[in-house]
Amino acid sequence: MDVQLLAGLNAARAARQPCVVVTELADGSSRLVQPDELAKAPLAGTALSEAIGEGLRSGRSAMVEIDGKQLFLAVQVPPVKLVVIGAVHISQALAPMAAQVGFEMIVVDPRTAFASPERFPDVRVLAEWPDIALPTLGIDAYTAFIVLTHDPKIDDPGISHALERNCFYIGALGSSRTHKKRAERMRAAGYTEEQIGRIHAPIGLNIGAISPAEIAVSILSQIIATLRAERVAAKAAKAAA
Amino acid sequence: MSTLATDNDILNEAERWKKAGKGVAIATVVETWGSAPRPVGSHLVIDEDGNFLGSVSGGCVESAVVTEALDVIENGKPRLLEFGVADEAAWKVGLSCGGRISVYVQMIEAAPTTAHK
Numbered sequence: 001m002d003v004q005l006l007a008g009l010n011a012a013r014a015a016r017q018p019c020v021v022v023t024e025l026a027d028g029s030s031r032l033v034q035p036d037e038l039a040k041a042p043l044a045g046t047a048l049s050e051a052i053g054e055g056l057r058s059g060r061s062a063m064v065e066i067d068g069k070q071l072f073l074a075v076q077v078p079p080v081k082l083v084v085i086g087a088v089h090i091s092q093a094l095a096p097m098a099a100q101v102g103f104e105m106i107v108v109d110p111r112t113a114f115a116s117p118e119r120f121p122d123v124r125v126l127a128e129w130p131d132i133a134l135p136t137l138g139i140d141a142y143t144a145f146i147v148l149t150h151d152p153k154i155d156d157p158g159i160s161h162a163l164e165r166n167c168f169y170i171g172a173l174g175s176s177r178t179h180k181k182r183a184e185r186m187r188a189a190g191y192t193e194e195q196i197g198r199i200h201a202p203i204g205l206n207i208g209a210i211s212p213a214e215i216a217v218s219i220l221s222q223i224i225a226t227l228r229a230e231r232v233a234a235k236a237a238k239a240a241a
Numbered sequence: 242m243s244t245l246a247t248d249n250d251i252l253n254e255a256e257r258w259k260k261a262g263k264g265v266a267i268a269t270v271v272e273t274w275g276s277a278p279r280p281v282g283s284h285l286v287i288d289e290d291g292n293f294l295g296s297v298s299g300g301c302v303e304s305a306v307v308t309e310a311l312d313v314i315e316n317g318k319p320r321l322l323e324f325g326v327a328d329e330a331a332w333k334v335g336l337s338c339g340g341r342i343s344v345y346v347q348m349i350e351a352a353p354t355t356a357h358k
Contacts, residue, residue, distance in 0.1 A: 001267065002350040003259045010253050025271075028319035028347040061282030063271050072271045072345060074282055079249055102247030 001030040008032050009076065016078035016138060020052045025063075025070040078142040079104060080227065083167075085130060085158040086148030087114035090173070093216040095123045101220065103144070108133045110154065130157040144169040144223045146203060150178070156185065163195050169226045171203035171219060200226075248284065251295040255286040255349060264289035265349040266310035270297045274325070275340035289314050297344050298324070310346050319347035 001023065009032055012019045023030040033043070033052055043049040048071070051064045055075040064071050080103045084091045087109035098105040099122065107125045109115040115127035126133040134157075139145065145162035146169075147155035155172060159182075162170045172182065179201035186196050204218030205225065225232070259265045268285040270277070278299035285295040285303060287310035297306055302324045309322055325341025 001347055003256065006252065006256045006259065006267075006349055010249075010256050013249055013252070023345070023347070025319070025321060025345060030347075061271075061280075063281075072269065074269065079247065102249070 001028065005030055005032050013076060013078065016081075016140065016142065018056055018075075018077050020055055020076065021074040022048070022052070023072045023074065025072060078140070080223075081106065081137075081139070081143040082223070083108065083134070083137060083139060083143055083145045083158075083162075084148060085109065085146070085155055086150075086173075087111070087116075087119060087125060088148050089212040090148055090215050090219070092119060093211075093213040094219065095120060097216055097220050101224065103223075106137060108137075108158070109149065130154060130161060134158065134161045139165040139167060141166045141168055143167045144171075144227075146171040146173070146219060146223075148173045148203075150174055152182070152185065156182070159186075159199065163191070163198065169200065169223050170198055171200040171222065173203050174201060176202060248295075251284050251286055254294050258286070258288045258292075259349045259351070264314035266313045266346055267349060268297055268306050268310055268344050268346045270342055271321070271345045272343040273340060274342075277340040277342050279342075285310075287311070287314070298342060302342075302344070306344055306346065313346045313348050317348050317350075319345065321345050 005021070009019065009021060018035060020033045021030055022033055035056055037043055038049045038053055047066050051066065052073060055062060055073045059075055059077045061075045062073055064073060082098050082103040082105045084094065084105060084107045087107050091107055095105055105123050107115065107120055107123055108128060108130055110127065110129045112127045115125045117125060139161060143165065145158065145167040147158045149155050150173060159170060159172065172179065174182070182201070183196050200222060203222070204215060205221045207218050209215045209218040255265050255267055266287045268287065270279055270281050270283045273281055278301070279297055283295070283297055285293055285297045285306055287293045287307050289311070291307055291311060293303070293307050296303060306322065309320065313320060322344045323341065324344065
């Protein structure tokens with residue numbers, strides 16, 4: 001691997017583009033492969049193209065042997081982005097925890113008294129309405145999206161955007177009763193049960209959390225559990241076999 | 242407040258070290274068997290002074306990997322290291338969890354290498 005390839009890899013990660021570094025173990029030579037190269041010459045139709053495609057689908061790095069060569073496919077999927085609607089107390093507790101687990105956190109709240117840099121020293125804060133702020137954030141399937149304001153005017157447009165962008169996790173703060181009302185509003189707006197069912201509400205794992213920091217732990221745990229669900233299922237299946 | 246290095250930090254730091262003119266090696270977990278502390282694809286980056294960032298195990302074999310990496314930085318040849326209970330005698334380090342891991346250590350070169358097909 002050379003420094004140009006490393007720089008390209010870091011640029012792809014910064015731009016949230018999935019890619020794969022293919023390294024031949026015998027001599028250490030590497031190349032960076034972007035998803036759009038798989039269907040083009042010289043890769044199209046090769047066993048390598050197939051293996052890289054599988055890596056991108058599963059998000060898993062792996063060793064493969066192709067044409068007698070041992071290759072390591074280092075699959076790079078974008079790091080998790082955590083978009084939080086609501087610059088509230090729970091969000092403040094969540095900020096350092098999200099940084100620790102490597103999530104890039106962004107807070108959106110139109111209420112300027114809440115969305116101040118003083119309250120969120122190390123986090124990107126946008127004091128804008130969701131419909132203005134969200135389209136600029138590149139929200140994607142590698143994004144976890146949570147709404148914490150309790151105010152439908154602010155939360156609901158956020159949830160709509162998260163569903164549209166296929167976020168891997170969507171969570172909404174509020175009691176079961178609050179969520180029931182939310183589900184009713186969404187049904188009236190034409191959302192399907194499947195879409196409404198994608199929302200984790202009440203938000204977070206049930207650990208009996210009370211304080212804002214404890215609630216932040218329960219939310220973060222549920223996001224990680226969702227992110228790693230496949231891994232958990234594979235382990236459970238292995239244990240049952 | 243200091244935070245743990247994420248994969249982004251690790252690879253960005255390797256790039257910064259290299260661009261600052263240091264010799265740099267990157268160690269990657271390429272295979273695991275049994276219960277391994279870090280998943281395949283985890284990185285540890287090492288500079289010529291023995292500074293390192295990231296991890297390939299829970300801390301069990303990092304110092305051995307750093308030592309090997311310094312050799313790799315010196316002679317430029319990649320190598321594949323195996324750690325685990327079975328290799329304890331050979332390496333004098335083992336994984337307490339009972340798993341085995343394979344770690345590939347390669348140098349970051351200054352100039353582009355020839356890409357293979």
